[in-house]
Amino acid sequence: MGLLEGKSAVITGGAQGIGLEIARVLGAEGAHLVIGDLNEQGALVAAETLRSERIEAVAQRCDVVSEEDVSALVSRASSEFGSLDVMVNNAGITRDATMRNMTIADLRAVLDVDLIGAWLGTKYASIAMREQKSGSIVNISSISGKVGMIGQTNYSAAKAGMVGLTKAAAKEVAYLGVRVNAVQPGLIRTAMTESLRPDIFEQKLSEIPMGRAGEPREVATVVLFLASGLSSYLTGTVLEVTGGRYM
Secondary structure: OOOOOOOEEEEEOOOOHHHHHHHHHHHHOOOEEEEEEOOHHHHHHHHHHHHHOOOOEEEEEOOOOOHHHHHHHHHHHHHHHOOOOEEEEOOOOOOOOOOOOOOHHHHHHHHHHHHHHHHHHHHHHHHHHHHHOOEEEEEEOOOHHHHOOOOOHHHHHHHHHHHHHHHHHHHHHHHHOEEEEEEEEOOEOOHHHHOOOHHHHHHHHOOOOOOOOEOHHHHHHHHHHHHOHHHOOOOOOEEEEOOOOOO
16 A cells, blocks of 8 residues: 555646656555646646556646636546545746846746745645545745745745745644645756756755755655655645755
């Protein structure tokens, strides 16, 4: 029996990168998956790939800034699998620029996707979960939300806001058996980070006591912990997956 046997999970931004690895790890522990992504074709391919690994998965297009899309995504888990047990608000974008050069459009775009998208996912997941008196919501923040990064006033603000969202929501729904926690990844080896200039990548590595970048699976297994009964007495927490960076 896997840790999530018979459970269902929704992952936003699940078509690639860390989101897809979260889906893979949860699915390997028995979860039935709904992969939500703005890229519908990418979500369909991801679900097909997971099914080839004997993981039950369906895909649905979801723009996380659309209340109707998020509500429909959450409802898909209940209609397809009978319940919604785990919600992972992973979808996010960056629009990096120094504050002097950043446009208000790029500020709003990141706040909309990263923060309001997580708020909508948390809202609709908690509405579904409160009826069954159980469930786990995991918000994927970032170490940028703890320390702030030059060129990321929009992203750092959004990811810090997710921490406040997590703690406030956790207090609202704890008595209903619904838990809300957050994860703050640091430098994780993805296509985006591997495209960094070598000198920038090395500078970031020098800040990490463990001396290496993390792997997507190392974020995904922490999400699994928060999604499963192993963390049954944790709510409102923020777990840093950073190799000790900025501890």
